[in-house]
Every structure is written in structure tokens, then in C-alpha cells.
Amino acid sequence: MGAEPRAAVGNDFTVRAPQALNDPTLRANFRRAMDGLMSKRAAQFADKPAWDSLRARGAAAKARVLAQLPALLERLEDKCRANGITVHWAETIPEANAIVLEILQKAGARTVIKGKSMVSEEMELNHHLAAHGIQAVESDLGEYIIQLAGEAPSHIVMPCIHKNKAEIARLFAERIPGLGYTEDVDALTAAARAELRGRFAAADAGISGVNFAVAETGTLVLVENEGNGRLSTTLPPLHIALMGIEKLVESLEDLPPLLALLPRSATGQHITTYVNMITHPRRAGELDGPEEVHLVLLDSGRSRVYGDDQLRDTLRCIRCGACMNHCPVYSRVGGHTYKFVYPGPIGKILTPQLEGLDCAGDQPHASTLCNACVEVCPVKIPIADILVRLREESVRPGGGDAVKGGGARRSxxxxxxxxxxxxxxxxxxxxxxxxxxxxxxxxxxxxxxxxxxxxxxxxxxxxxxxxxxxxxxxxxxxxxx
Amino acid sequence: MSDARANILARLRAAPRSPLPDRPDWTPPAFGESRLERFRAMLGSVHGEVVETTLAAWPGLLRTLLAERGVRRVLYGPAADVGAQLGRAWTADGDAPTLVPYDRPIEALKAELVHSVEAGVTSVRWGIAETGSLVLWPDAAEPRLMSLLPPLHVAVMAASVLYDSLAQLVAEQGWAGGMPTNALLISGPSKTADIEQTLAYGVHGPKDLLVLVLADQ
Incomplete structure (x- = not known):
């Protein structure tokens, strides 16, 4: 189940882009989705002075995190430990996978229900667990759909945005017993709910991502609309949260401005249906919630990105997806063309830094430097400047040591x-x-x-x-x- | 694994320091007298229903509203104020919906909660006008899943606990001093737009959210 491992997928953006451009269904699916998302976001930020001051506040909150990152990570760890949350550190993806597997094996877990987590996509966690006899079921509707189809997410917020209603209707008719072909969205949604309810109840563990971890209080903040994130982190007896080491905020006072930026930038909503703030495992006398909560902090190249004070700004990202929604390249070629987990402008700067310019060095070139992404980024990441810098690093004589695989494109x-x-x-x-x-x-x-x-x-x-x-x-x- | 921690922190500490910026001024919106109006409009815009009532009248009103919806099994927290009031008002009434108490650990109630109850009634700790949000701090008397598993969530809120914004609430109530096991902002029923950006409600959590605002409280 799930997408084929990345190693098996063709490597070259330049080769894959023309194929995507010649797929009229894909082009139509993305055009419709991106147009909708752009206009909804624009309506949210129609008041320019309010947007400017909110955005400056959000950017400062994330810049403050980067200015104090090692100390804040230690503070988060201390607070979480005091709250009863077990904290694990992983330098690499294999280490992170081993940590998750060990926690699950120790608990005797056989089935896992998952909330949406891009870090788990980075880890290709589902494959790793399946190889060890543990079944991981995606519960976000979009993730569930692409897991049924054996595909990877094509967008970091809306993972199955590349599929239209008819494609999903055919998939459900084939894969969900007893459901005939229907394009009625309520019926399709109800079918997924019925399928997944039992899975939630039976799951031995829940795995989720983290949108913001508050160092001040040791609180894990998750935003979502469906309630699957709440179910995954409340119903099973064990919860494992996965996060990159940059997804912190210093204190609770930084949370309101970032919560005001994230959903409005992502989907044009004032707020998501649920903002779920988890600070402790189930305490004595409480009747639900997991008995055990684990937090896995994943580095996987991020501390290297942090080593360069220009490239470091990449790590401000709050994963709203606005940059891809507004990108003239992403909206035409779609997310799968980028091959890696993070597509669009943020992917074009993050992927080459995490994976190396030697294997993703063409991505910084897949841009016209039109600056649309920079204009909408809620935390003011200078994406275009970093794209240019990465182009330079990819041809630097002798490679340099700022970016893995530097100089790889020099000829x-x-x-x-x-x-x-x-x-x-x-x-x-x-x-x-x-x-x-x-x-x-x-x-x-x-x-x-x-x-x-x-x-x-x-x-x-x-x-x-x-x-x-x-x-x-x-x-x-x-x-x- | 202790190596990972030391290595990551060492690499981060070896990096050049970047300046620590101040937090620039930012004023979250305030609504003054129109707070409740804003709350109602925002919650309405995300498919939540707001009904004004009073402390004395709400159990009777709820009984009528649930009868209109055909709801017969209602999850409640007998140890909470809201649950206790519901219990007193409905037990004498033979035609009232069946009250299912959430009084045991979830492991003992899973089948009932996951598949059988039709509504859950909880209190609301605070409200947020800016975004039309309910703030719940679930506890032993009103556990976390009450507002999530039943297809209808009924939330009972005193009009006086309404704040303008989350920023105001966090600051004035001193959240940094101590967070509960789980704090929730709830803004509308569960929804998804994952299929062709078409909104559908109740994908995993409640399909409907009914907020009873106690105007005299």
C-alpha cells in the first residue's frame, strides 16, 4: 500500500515536466484548484495594512526561533519531559524510522492510524512499517485517497489535488466493498468515514505531524479540518508525533499571529475547524487520550541548512503551500513532477538543500524568478534570492561546503x-x-x-x-x- | 540516540548566529459591543448554528431541537455542571432522549462512542469572536472525545466568556502559566474539501455543531 519508494521514481524534473505539461486532465485539475485557492486567499488578506503588520509579526516569530534554535529545542525537550511526553532525536531518516518502529514494537502495535504528516512522507514511514509487519492507514481524506491509489501527495496541504471527482469515484468503486460508482461528494466522504471509523477504533497507535511546538509550555499544536488528527491523537492508547527540528515557536504569544497566517494563506479559511493543543498524555482520572505520547525530532539535513545564514531562512517555513498555489510553474506541472516530498517554490529551495544539488540540482532552475511566491509567503522567506544562491552553489568551483552536492552542475x-x-x-x-x-x-x-x-x-x-x-x-x- | 541529540545541537551551535528581532507591533481586532454578533456570523459562515437561550431554559429547548432532528442517544458528562443540569431536567421526562454517561475510560465505552451515540453535550470554557471559535479544555468530567465522536456536537456557552481574539484570551487568562492535557479551538463541524475543493461535512468528526449561548450568564 502507498506510493512506490522514491528511489524507483525517475529523477529529472527537466524530463518529467514536458510529460506533465502534455496531460490535459492534470492541467485542468491544477488550474481549477489553484484559481480557487488564490482567490480565497486574496479575499482573506484584502486589508493590506493588516496583512503587512500580521505578516511582519509572523515572520519575526519564526526569525526569533531561528535566532535561538538550539536553546529553544532544549527548552522544548525539558518542558515536554516535565509534561510526561517522551522526546527522541533523530539525525537521519533511518534513525527516525528505527525510533518509531521500536516504540511501536515495544507497545506490541500491529496497526497504526495516521494523521497528515509531511515529515512521515519524508521518512517514507509507511513502507518502513509495512516491511516490519505493521500496517499504517492514512486517515486524512486526501491522504487516504492517494494511499488507495498507491500514489504520493502532489501538494503539501491538499495531497490529492491532482485528482478529479470522476477519478476518485472510480477508485472508491473499485476499492471500497459495497460502494458503487458515485460522483456525489457527500456519499464519497461518508463512505470514507464509515471505512475509517472502525480503523480508528482498532488502531494500536496514532501517528501525527506537528504544526507548531511551543517551547515555553511543551505544547504540540496541530491544525486540521477533518477531525482525523484529533482522533489519531486521542483514541489510540499511544501517540507518536513527528516534527522537523525547525517547527517551533518560542512562546504561546507567538501562536495567535501564526495561526492567523497559516490557514488563511493555505486555504483561505479564517481558522481551521480544529486547533488541537496537546500538552500531556492522559493524566490520572482522565477518561480518554493516549497513555503514552512520544515526540520525534527529525534533523535530516536541517542543521546543515541552518549552518548558512542566508539559506537558513528556508527553515522559517510553516508549510502553508501558498507559494505553490501562486507558482506559474507548479500550477502547470503539478506536484509529482518535483518527485520529492516538497513541491513548488519551497520545494525548489528545500529539496536541493536536504537531498543535495547533485540529485535535485535542476529544481532551482525550474523558476522564472517572477517573485509571486515571495509576495505571498506569510513568513517572508526570500525564496527568489535563495533560488539564485542555489544556482550559484550548483556551479561553484570545487563545490564549496554550503550545500550538499555543491558544484555538481558545473561543466x-x-x-x-x-x-x-x-x-x-x-x-x-x-x-x-x-x-x-x-x-x-x-x-x-x-x-x-x-x-x-x-x-x-x-x-x-x-x-x-x-x-x-x-x-x-x-x-x-x-x-x- | 544520545549521539543524535549531541550532534544536532553541536551543529546548530557551530552555525553563525543571526540577530534576534523584536516582535513588531500587531493589534488583533476588537469588536466591542458587537462581539456576539461577530461570533454568530463567523460561526455561521462555517456551518455552525448559534441559538440564544438562558440558563433555566436550555435543557428544555435542547430537548425540542433534538426531537426535531430525531436524535435519541445523547452522550453527557454527569459530573460536569452542564451534564448535571441536563440530567436533572431530563430524567423526570420519560420522552426525553436517552442520556449516555461518559463516566468510564474510553476503553470500556469504545463501541458505544464510536458507533452508537448520536449527540454529545459539552460546556465551553471561552469563545472567540474574531474567528467564531469555541475553546474547550476537556477534563475528567467532560473528556476529549465527547466533542468529536458523536455526529452532533452541542456546546453550551455563557455569553460572558466571549473574547475578541485568541491573542487577548491567551494573554488575559495567562495560558502560559499552565496548559491542560488538551486544549481545543473548535470552529464549526468537521469538514473536508479534499475532493475537488467541494465542501463536505462530518468527514470524521461531527456533521453538525449547535451552540447554545446563555444570554443571561
């Missing part, structure tokens, strides 16, 4: 071409020679020439004029002065 031919370019623009004689050469022989260059091919494969080769502007001007009697 001798491209380096030579840029040297020539520099010469042409710094030496007048070289510029004159190049202009004379291009006007006379430029049109003889074959389209398939390396470097030129990258341009001409998707565009008409430009025609060079027979004479340069300078030559034409001189003929008209203008002189250099």
Missing part, C-alpha cells in the same frame, strides 16, 4: 562559455570581434549545438541580423560619442 563547456562571455563584455576588441562574427556566421550555428540546444529545444532559434546596431548606426552617420 567545463559552460564555464568556458561564461569566460568567453566575460571577455566579450570586458574588452572592446573582443566585443567588436564577437559582434562581427555573430552577424556573419551566427545563423550557421546548428540548433543541436550543446548549450544552444537547451534553448532551442523549446524555442525557435533566434535569427541574427546581418549587421550589428553599432554598424547600422555608423552607416547612418552617428559616431561613437
Amino acid at each position: 567545463a563547456l559552460e564555464t568556458l562559455s561564461w569566460r568567453a562571455w566575460m571577455l566579450i563584455y570586458s574588452r572592446p576588441w573582443a566585443g567588436r570581434l564577437a559582434a562581427w562574427g555573430m552577424t556573419r556566421f551566427g545563423n550557421l550555428l546548428p540548433e543541436r549545438l550543446p548549450l544552444l540546444k537547451a534553448w532551442t529545444s523549446v524555442r525557435t532559434k533566434p535569427r541574427f541580423a546581418a549587421k550589428s546596431l553599432h554598424e547600422l548606426a555608423r552607416e547612418q552617420g552617428y559616431c561613437d560619442e
